Amino acid sequence: MGSTRAAGATAASRHGAQLSFDExxxxxxxxxxxVVDLETTGGSxxxxxxITEIGAVKVCAGEVLGEFQTLVNPHAAIPPFIAVLTGITDSMVADAPSIEQALPAFLEFSRGCVLVAHNAPFDVGFLRHxxxxxxxxxxxxxxxxxxxxxxxxxxRDDAPNCKLSSLAQVFHATTAPNHRALADARATVDVLHGLMERLGGLGVHTLEELQTFSAKVSAAQRRKRHLAESLPHAPGVYLFRDExxxxxxxxxxRDLRTRVRSYFTASETRSRIGEMVGLAARVSAVECATVLEAEVRELRLIAAHKPGYNRRSRFPEKVHWIKLTDEPxxxxxxxxxxxxxxADYLGxxxxxxxxxxxxAALHETFPVxxxxxxxxxxxxxxxCVLAELHRCLSPCDGSASADAYAAVVADLRASLLHHADEVVATMTARMDDLAADQRFEDAGRLRDRLAxxxxxxxxxxRLGGLSRCAELVAARRRDDGRWEVHVVRYGRLAAAGxxxxxxxxxxxxxQLRASAETVLPGPGPTPAASAEESEKILRWLESPGVRLVSLEGExxxxxxxxxxxxxxxDAAQTSRESLVPFDERRSLPIVHQPAR
Incomplete structure (x- = not known):
């Protein structure tokens, strides 16, 4: 495939020399x-x-930069069991500021920080509310x-549970948590530092790695994140390779580097992919001008290499066709x-x-x-028996005239290539007859054949319409204002830029057309590319904003x-599947319907 980048820009000049935080x-x-902790009058x-108390500690590189503590007047009676648990009574908060006064002060104190809490959904949920x-x-x-x-x-060998009091003992916190906001925040600071020490030994050194950290991701898998460092922030195809x-x-x-990095974090949960990452020694990439080019290259590379960990598109040659033969x-x-x-082919x-x-649907309709x-x-x-049942014109015994048989074949060929009305009408009428006789299972089989x-x-x-075009050039304006252009020849992507x-x-x-791949068509509905490739191209051509630049053919x-x-x-199948229990639905055939 020809791929033109006329500006000749390098990856460094396109993306800038300075690395971003994301990189x-x-x-x-x-x-x-x-690090923040709250005391409240209840759980929601x-x-x-x-809120009855807010306590917070601001810390960087192990050094305490400041502390924040205030009681908060709830303007309601504190439940007795809460007062016993926290030691905060109604008289203590009587002269305290309201939450309308305390919260803005806390937000100013914590501005620009990473917020930390033990059981964060509780504390952060109250503050956000x-x-x-x-x-x-x-x-x-x-x-x-x-x-x-x-x-x-x-x-379990470290602590019986992950309560703050248990973790404070594990990490020898200098402040014992006691259900008061500032003391608990101070204890959480020591717990945070202790956890960070352990995470460092597991290869977690950045906030992004911490946010995606999971025990399901092995240390060996995380250590391989350097395999993504040389990849660009650009659309393309990536290939994991072994030793x-x-x-x-x-x-x-759409973003090679970001996507490959995700394989070394908790966002990747597929067990077989975890196994694959364990075997990987390097990751190579093919940068592409457009997303469509990347998708097409992926299909071709999978078909060429047949990678063991790809489950789809590995064997485009293992398909079936229905052939209407060319013989007497x-x-x-x-x-x-x-x-x-x-011959004519369907598929x-x-x-x-x-x-x-x-x-079976075609044989139900046409007595060939x-x-x-x-x-x-x-x-x-x-x-044969079919002739005796009047389901075949019986050319074998000479009882069928050549003209009558040719007329049936002509109708059959038209149904394959031009219209489906005769098959739909015949099969629908037979389904109606079966349903009227309450033979619903037989009608269902005809329905599946017709579908x-x-x-x-x-x-x-659809494929034949595109593959008959010797050359089609189309463009679409991207969100950044630049135009992406694709050259398609006989249903095959010949160039992108x-x-x-x-x-x-x-x-x-x-210039792009002149440098595009030369494509020589073969026979059939997909003469120069796989059906999947042509269907991806069709979906792009039919997407909003695409404009035809030139067209050779019809x-x-x-x-x-x-x-x-x-x-x-499609609507009937969706309706049927909605009535099937989820565990049984997995056994239903999956039909991939191209976009129209």
Whole structure:
């Protein structure tokens, strides 16, 4: 594939030489933390509970920068058991400031800090609730929950639980927690520092790594995050390789570096991918001009390398086709390969079951012969059972005229390539008859056969419309104002690029076309690319904002094509699946419907 970057810019000049925080992460040792604790009259601010005390400690690099403490008048009686637990009584808070006075002072104290709390959803939830009630803008805090972190690094051998009092003993806190806000905040500071020491030994050194840290991610897996450091922040394809340089996994992303980094964090939960990362020795990348180019390259690389950890698109050649043969007495045949033999093909089908269902629908509608092998023009054989049932015109015994048989084949060919009305009408009438006789299971089988045909014919007609175009050039304006351009030849992506800001658009597109891949079409509905590649291109072409720049050939789908009937079958399938229990739904066939 030709890929033009006419400006000739390097990755460094495109993205800037200075690294962002997202690239390098924010080291924990350089951050300022505000460790906060609250005392309240109950467990829920939404339920009417009030704050009675706020305590906070601001700390950076192990040094205390300041402390904040205030009682808060709840303007309500403190429940007796809360007073016993905290030691805060009604008389103590009688002259204390209200939350309307205390909260703005705390927000100013904690401005620019990473907020830390033990069981953070409780404390942060109260603070946010009252900020909203007062109409105060809630700062965009990064939040660290020491209880959550502790549950990932503290074992039963360390402490029986992850309560603040237990962790304070584990880390030898200088202040014992006692259900008073400032004392508990001071104890949480010591717990935070103790946890950070342990996390450092596990390879967690930045806030971003801490926020995605999970015990499910092994230390060996986290240590491999350096594999992403050389990748650009750009769309493209990434390839995980093992020590022998074999490709383990291929993926695509709008941002290569950010996506690959996620494989070494808790955001990646697939066990097989964790196994793959354990085997990976390096990650290579192919930077692409556009997202569509990246998606197409991914498909081609998966098909070429067949990586063991990719589950889809590995074997595009393992598909099925329904073939209408070109012989004196044509017939329908299920084949695995498209040949240059002047036959008509329907497909491709991802499974044999779908192909068989579609074939059955066609045989239900058109009485062409189902026997194998070639028949002479003037055959003299014994008729089969299908002929006796009047489901075949029986050319084998000479009872069918060539003209009558040719007329049926012409209708069959039209249904494959141009319209689906005859199949839909025939199958629908038979389903209605079966339903009237209360033979609902038989009607359901015909429904599934008809749906398989409609989807296959829609796919073939859509792919054929694009693949007949010798060249199609289209462009779309991105959010950043630049235009992405794609050159498509016979359904294959031949070139992709971004028009430079100062370039003459027409001249640049001409240059892109001249450098594009030469494509020689083969036979069938997908003569130069896999069906998946052509369908990705179609989805992009049909997306909002795409403009045709030039076209050689005719890009069209038949006005009476099978696509008119797809929506009804999709709606029926969705309705059926909604009635199936979730555990049984996994056994249903999955049908991939191309966008229209």
């Amino acid at each position: 390098i992460g924010r080291p924990l040792r350089g951050l300022t933390f505000c 601010a939404e339920g009417g509970s009030m 009252f900020a909203t009630a007062q109409g105060l803008a809630w700062p965009a805090y990064d939040v660290v929950d020491t209880a959550k972190v502790a549950r990932r690094v503290i074992t 022998r340089d074999r490709v383990l996994y291929v993926g695509t992303s 007495w044509p017939r329908l045949s299920l084949v695995r390969q498209v040949l240059d033999d002047d 491709p089908f991802g499974s044999r079951k779908a192909a068989d269902r579609c074939l 012969r189902q026997c194998s092998g070639r028949l002479a023009r003037h055959a003299q054989r014994s008729p 398989a045909f409609v989807r296959a014919a829609t796919r073939t007609q 971004l028009i430079p800001t100062q370039a003459h658009a027409g001249a640049w597109v001409d 890009w069209a789908c038949p006005i009476r094509g099978a696509g008119r009937h797809v929506a009804r079958h």
